[in-house]
Amino acid sequence: MTFAPDRDRLFPVDPATRSRARDLHASVADLPIISPHGHVDPRILVEDRAFDNAADLLIRDDHYVTRLMHSAGIGLERLGVSPHDGMAARPREVWRTFSENWDLYTGTASGYWLRSILAEQFGLSEHPSSANADAVFDEIGARLAEPSFRPRALFRTYGIELLATTDDPMDDLAPHAMLAADPAFGGRVVPTFRPDAYLAPTSPGWAQRVSRLSEWNGTRDTDYAGYLSALEGRRAYFIQHGAVSADHGVAQPRAIELDASDAARLFEKAHAGTITTDEASVFSAHMLFEMARMSTRDGLVMTVHPGVFRNHDHETFTRFGPDSGHDIPVATEYVNALRPLLNRFGNTPDFHLVLFSVDETTYSREIAPLAGYYPAVFIGAPWWFLDAPDAGLRFRAAVTETAGFSRGSGFIDDTRAFMSIPVRHDMSRRLDAAFLARLVGEGRIDQPQAERTIVDLVDAQPRRVFKL
Amino acid sequence: MTFAPDRDRLFPVDPATRSRARDLHASVADLPIISPHGHVDPRILVEDRAFDNAADLLIRDDHYVTRLMHSAGIGLERLGVSPHDGMAARPREVWRTFSENWDLYTGTASGYWLRSILAEQFGLSEHPSSANADAVFDEIGARLAEPSFRPRALFRTYGIELLATTDDPMDDLAPHAMLAADPAFGGRVVPTFRPDAYLAPTSPGWAQRVSRLSEWNGTRDTDYAGYLSALEGRRAYFIQHGAVSADHGVAQPRAIELDASDAARLFEKAHAGTITTDEASVFSAHMLFEMARMSTRDGLVMTVHPGVFRNHDHETFTRFGPDSGHDIPVATEYVNALRPLLNRFGNTPDFHLVLFSVDETTYSREIAPLAGYYPAVFIGAPWWFLDAPDAGLRFRAAVTETAGFSRGSGFIDDTRAFMSIPVRHDMSRRLDAAFLARLVGEGRIDQPQAERTIVDLVDAQPRRVFKL
Amino acid sequence: MTFAPDRDRLFPVDPATRSRARDLHASVADLPIISPHGHVDPRILVEDRAFDNAADLLIRDDHYVTRLMHSAGIGLERLGVSPHDGMAARPREVWRTFSENWDLYTGTASGYWLRSILAEQFGLSEHPSSANADAVFDEIGARLAEPSFRPRALFRTYGIELLATTDDPMDDLAPHAMLAADPAFGGRVVPTFRPDAYLAPTSPGWAQRVSRLSEWNGTRDTDYAGYLSALEGRRAYFIQHGAVSADHGVAQPRAIELDASDAARLFEKAHAGTITTDEASVFSAHMLFEMARMSTRDGLVMTVHPGVFRNHDHETFTRFGPDSGHDIPVATEYVNALRPLLNRFGNTPDFHLVLFSVDETTYSREIAPLAGYYPAVFIGAPWWFLDAPDAGLRFRAAVTETAGFSRGSGFIDDTRAFMSIPVRHDMSRRLDAAFLARLVGEGRIDQPQAERTIVDLVDAQPRRVFKL
Known part of the structure; x- marks a missing residue:
């Protein structure tokens, strides 16, 4: 019994299927890593300290x-x-x-x-x-x-072709600029526009954030039109620094289109601190709609990571702050909640909307059917608690029969653990090999289809979905 | 690598289990096709054109x-x-x-x-x-x-014993009558009563449809009692033309019993165009209850296909009409919603209520427990997006441990794609063979049980559930 | 074909994995049965009649x-x-x-x-x-x-080390006392405090039950403080008779902390029969919170069995009473509903809260994430309709990747069928062996980990969770 991982790990136990999975995996094991969504701090690559x-x-x-x-x-x-x-x-x-x-x-x-x-x-x-x-x-x-x-050496060893970070809209993106300007580095590290805290009036510090936005934009912080133009400006700034996507960590994936005067009225109430909880929720849903509209114009891929009760344990949150391990998934609904957005932009050419979920029930019921119809919708790879071997295979089995392989986002590691990046991508490739090997074994696809598909999943699909 | 499908397709990859599945499948592969629910246009069989x-x-x-x-x-x-x-x-x-x-x-x-x-x-x-x-x-x-x-030749080649179509309550069913009267045909093609558009006041054209019903019935179109008697009359007409079931494509499977005066009052408001959305929903739920009551009297099997958001994409619906590919499943609830109906008719002899679902979560949680208790309730075969190999095996695994094999509807192809009928039924038989072979391999049932069960699933069960 | 069960039943069909599962099962097949939750009548052991x-x-x-x-x-x-x-x-x-x-x-x-x-x-x-x-x-x-x-002989043959019953808070627990005092018996049979009918004002007979509680306690039955102290007193009585847990069969796992005056006011309205349905629900949720508080003080493990629509069929309930086969699961929500309780007691040392579910969707989405963070929360074994081979493996696959093996409750048979106790525990051990054998085969754990884990699951884990 050795501690070294089994070279056939995650492949099916049936010998013939295992052998087929092994070969499929081998065909993609050394392809570059494309990581279009994650939480690594780019400064580690700038500083490149041990x-x-x-x-x-x-x-x-x-x-x-x-x-x-x-x-x-x-x-x-x-x-x-x-x-x-x-x-x-x-x-x-x-x-x-x-x-x-x-x-x-x-x-x-x-x-x-x-x-x-x-x-x-x-x-x-x-x-x-x-x-x-x-x-x-x-x-x-x-x-x-x-x-x-060192971080840069590992970046090369891992074969990372693209690494996306996740960033505050007012971030100056200096690390990204430095990396891009550094001929010694050579990797591609791009920011991701993550505006949640600027869109939800119930988010602590919303008003101050809006003020900073307005200040940057040279507009009044109670001016809804200025607020929109500032967001557009910051998106443009991100795009100049290489961003390919904007990410939205909303509680529920709800989109509403308000007319501008109603939106402005709620914006003013939010600024005055007189907005009700329900109104704030409507305003946030409206802003998700606006983000989609902006994506149709500036081309940023829109990714949505909904359905998480953030900071569930008040005591730990108070002592340790966010991202301390007690974000818990909740049931999530996409079909009704996103309809206004999809009716407006679901068929818009080049608009890409990637729907992630931590509620597995939505894979076969909502997300695969939506992605198997709307050109804009792509199925987010298994996320967070679901980014695991059995959950990954459940995901493939849940979505493929309805939507095939062309509607997936490609794998996304979503990690802040730098050294886990190659392991996670390898895990995903092994699971895809295992899944495809089973389909071949069950006579549902043939070997050449499996061989083409696994390369597409690892390589072509993320490039296409994230416009790389 | 040939394009011809693997003869062992859909069987488990484990060799011993595969061999067992192959034998089980062979025992039912040539049994006649019973298709008690589908959407084939009967005129293709009347005209029998290429x-x-x-x-x-x-x-x-x-x-x-x-x-x-x-x-x-x-x-x-x-x-x-x-x-x-x-x-x-x-x-x-x-x-x-x-x-x-x-x-x-x-x-x-x-x-x-x-x-x-x-x-x-x-x-x-x-x-x-x-x-x-x-x-x-x-x-x-x-x-x-x-x-x-030609359609009739294929009908014979496929070994179709019974084919049910899905029809508007005011359809004259002339094709069915012609086929029944044609000694050269010999097949059994029966209509299915599908009254949704006559039961939901929010359905576009509801008032006109009710008027046509009333006109046919010789009653006033604002007369609730006349409306009920017209529906009963049309059901009788369908039964005369061979119908064995009535199908209900409700948004949610909600049944409410109103007393006649309350129902009449809502009916009049609906007719006057003054009914609220909530009232219309109550009236529709009441009419689902009434449909169950009628089924207990006239014997039509009641099938319910709920939980689909129809025509999700407004633009496509406007340009191409319904059934153009953007109906999307939503979460569905049966236990509370159907209780009034089940408390009244769940134990009524010879009342059959088949519950379909496109929300997989309801299989183990709601439908199997309901069907494993109420004599009236049967478990609808995997439907629509779930009519697929992996989903089909998940279905069997989700319902069998609670409800066994006797509470299922038998396979239903639900298709408008005529040439897919034999393939879909074969797929279902292969999956049942695969499932039963696994249970034998795992020592949970023995070989004679598996052999009896697969014949029952293909043959006896749909005959019993649909009273054929 | 013999009627004797296959000795390899429930093990995976792949030969190598099956062999591994067989060995793992053999290592725990003869370990004593620990049954910390069930519904056997203790009088059968007192009387020991055929x-x-x-x-x-x-x-x-x-x-x-x-x-x-x-x-x-x-x-x-x-x-x-x-x-x-x-x-x-x-x-x-x-x-x-x-x-x-x-x-x-x-x-x-x-x-x-x-x-x-x-x-x-x-x-x-x-x-x-x-x-x-x-x-x-x-x-x-x-x-x-x-x-x-005879029951006692079977108790010994089965190797039952501990058997918990489920009891009304006002039960005198005489059978338990007799068994404990009987040197000829030697087994450990402990009561479980099950107060639902005393906590929900909507429960039929609530007022009379509260009166009996108060009478026993020597307090006025309209006195909220006396009601609480009576409940505490009965819990102490149960603990004196060996109880290790209190069980809560709530409709939904909702906990609310009211201040004492608000709670007292609702208690008085409940007693006066003027409480509304919504208020009664709030009061019940408050009492679930209070039960947690009492558990943090007296150490009883708190088990929650929520999400069941009890006595669904009114006709059968009227003729045959409760537990006659028509309790049906419903969708269940834990994350929002339990937050007040978890924020107060989720990190309290030695407080154990075991969350059961008949809604499988909650395993990966809610219960495993909660148990993988809060020290108080444990994952209840598959319950009722889910206590079955395929459902049991789905459970393990759903929770393990997030929460590992240390957060489970250990197996619970929950049965009133005395002779099924050893079979159910054996089934659970076989499924755990099958699951672990697959993980080894897939290179996800190694053989020594599997060997340690299966013993822990059968032996150490229930002792730890139920403080035995």
Whole structure:
């Protein structure tokens, strides 16, 4: 029993199907990584400093990982996350805690990714444990100090052709500009326009954000038309810096078209602080509609990541802030909620709307049927809690029979864990190989179709959907 | 690599299970086709003319097929569908467009059906492509001119014992009468009473339809009692013409019992155009209840196909009318919504209520538990977007453990694509063989149980449920 | 073809995976049964009388079994269930009816359990049938008269270490006390506090129940504080009698914290019969919150079994009372509904909240994400309609990738069918072996992880979650 991952991992157990999957995977295993949506901080590539240590790199900032230890009663401060009211544990202690709790990850997606990283990237030969925690921490530390483990070196080693980050609309995008201007780098790192906090009057700090927008735009911050033009201006700024998409993390994917005077009236009420919750929700839905309209004009691909109850645990949110592991999916509805938007823009040439979901029930019921009709709609790859082996195969089985392979977004890693990028893309390629191998085995497609399809899924499809 | 479908298609990849599935399938492969619900136009069998060409027959009228090309940006007029405001492409061009886009169907249910039709019925030896489009179009055209490809010849070749159509309540059913009276035909083609547009005051043209009903019945069109008696009369007319079921395509499966005076009051408001949307919804729900009551008296099996947002794309609906490929499923609720109906008629002897769904979540949660208790309730076979290999196996796995095999409707092809009828029934038989073979392999049933069950599913069950 | 169950039943069909599953199962097949939630009547163990006959034991009281015959049009009185207005069939007749209808159970979970019981516990060698009904009835009767088939003997044979019953808060728990005091017994049989009928003002007889509570407590029955203290007192009484958990069968898992004065006001309105339906729902939700608060103090594990429409068929309910087979699942929502409770107690040390579901959609979307973050939350094992082979594997696949194995409740049989206890636990162990064997085969975990995990699932996990 070795710690190195099985070379046939994620392939079906039936020997003939496994062999077919292995060959399909081999045909795409070395294709470049296209990562059109994710949360890596671009400054790590600008600065290109060595990562500090195993805990900061692999544990602290990955809420997929910290949340499961939290469920075991381990406070986030013990995992290196700094609370507003205290101190975080030191990295070596964090690694010890993680190593002691390694069994928690058995069978999980995070466990799969971590094992690949530890074994394949760091060359570890045994499972993390109390016994080896210090030694492994030191060993990883030593590797991280090597030039080949610098961010840019890894970027090249991983074969990343494109990496998209996710950014605040008022971000100056200086890191992106520096990377683009740096002949020594050569990679493509593009920003993504993520305006949620500027569109929802209920978002904390909305008014201040709108003021900053207006100030940048030279318009009054109570002027709805100025607000729209500022958003358009910032989108243009992002496009100048390479952006290909705008991302929308709305609670529900609801779009409403208000006429300009009604929208302006709600905008003013929002600014005056007199808007009701219902009105604020209508205004946000209207702004989702406006974002679609802008996308039809400026060409940014519109991605929607809805259906998450953000910051569910008030206590942890107060102490540790957002993205600390307690965002929880909720039931999501697309068909009625998006109809105004789709009736207006669903057939607009070159408008691309990628619908993600953390509610699996919507795959066969709503998203595949919508994407199998509207030229604008694409099916977002399995996202977040669903970005995992069994969930990934359920996704393919749920959408393919209705919408085929041409309506998918291509894989999206959506990660802030830099070292997991190649592992996640490889996982996706393995699952596609497994799925296609089964279809061939069941006589539903033939081998040449499978061979063409897997290359399309990895290569042509994301380029087409994200206009790369 | 040949274009002919794998003879073991849809069977599990495990060799022993596959062998068992093959034998189970063989035992039912040649049984007659019972098709108690579908959308074939009966006039094709009355006229028995040769089909015009491949495009009109296989593409234009099959919205499962056109919708996916529409998603690729191909307007429906290019697929032969005539818009109100323009011209449709000629059949040969349609076939070229389809052939160029054949890859869209890889892995889809439509792709599976089309391949079977092209290879097994027309003897094609290669995938459709730009290169072979014209030749294939001509080849199919030549075959269609042969006597063995006339509708009646195919009806016999397919082994169709019963074919149900779907009809407007005021339809004169002349084609059905002609077929029944024609000793040269010999097949059984029966109408299905589909009264949705007469029951929902929000349906466009409702008042005129009610007027026609009343006129036929010799009663005033504002007379609720007359309206009910007219509906009963038309049901009787359908029964005289062989109908075995009444079908209900409601938005949600909601039933309410109003007392007659309240119902009459809403009926009058509907007629006067003063009914509110909520009241109209209550009236429609009341009429679903009344349809159940009528079924308990006249014996028509009540089938319900709920949970579809019809004509989602306003633009396409305006140009091309209904059934043009943009009906989209929505979440559906049965347990609360149908309780009034089930409390009144759920135990009524000989009342049969078949619940279909395009919301898979309801299979294990609602429909199987209801059908596993109420003698009236049967589980509709996987419908529409769910009538596909993986979805079909998910369906069986979702309902069988709760409700066994005796509570299913038997397979229903629900198709307007005449040549797909034998392929769809064969697909269903293959999936049942695959499912049963797995249960045997897993020691959950034994071989004789599997052998009895598959014959029941194909033969006895639809006869029993649809009172044939 | 023999009637004896396949020794490899429920294991995957792939030979290598099957072999691995067989070994994993063997490692836990003989571990003691821990049954922390169920509905066995403890008096059968106190009295230790021979069971009367096959029909009373296996058919009449098992609504999983009676419901499916009911769906075939067989009235419950013919299955031995006594209506308020008539007579039930005699046991021998019931057994004949069941035997004639044995095919109904093909492929069902009940069919699987019954076959195991009949073949393995009673040694039957053929399927029940009309032909053998009388002989089998007599044969089982003869076995039941043997000392080894007395309840206590079976309890020992089954290897039951702990059996929890489900009890009314005002139950005197005399059977539990007698069993605990009986040195001849030696087993551990503990009560479970199930207060639903005391917490929901809409529950029939609520006021009388509250009066009995208050009387026992020596407080006024209109005194909200006294009501709370009485509930606390009864919980303490249960704990004295060995209880480890309190169970909550709420319609929806909704928790609200009212301040004491608002709660008292609603309590008084409920008592006066002037509470509205909405207010009653708010009060019930508040009481779920209060139950959590009490659990944080007295340590009872809080289990929630929500999302069931109880007594759906009014006619059967009127004639036969509750638990007669027509409770039907409905869509269930946890994330918003439980947030007040989780924000208050989700991180409270030693508070355990086990969330069950009959709505499968919640496994990956809500319950696994909640349990993978909140230390208090555990994932209830597949329940009721979902306690079946395919559903059990879907459950594991839905929750494991997010939450691993450490957040599950351990298996819970939830049964009132005493003889099905070992079969159900064995089924669960086989499914876990099958699931783990697949993960090993797919290279997602290694063999030692699988070996540790299956022992944890059967042994350590239920002890930890239920504080045994």
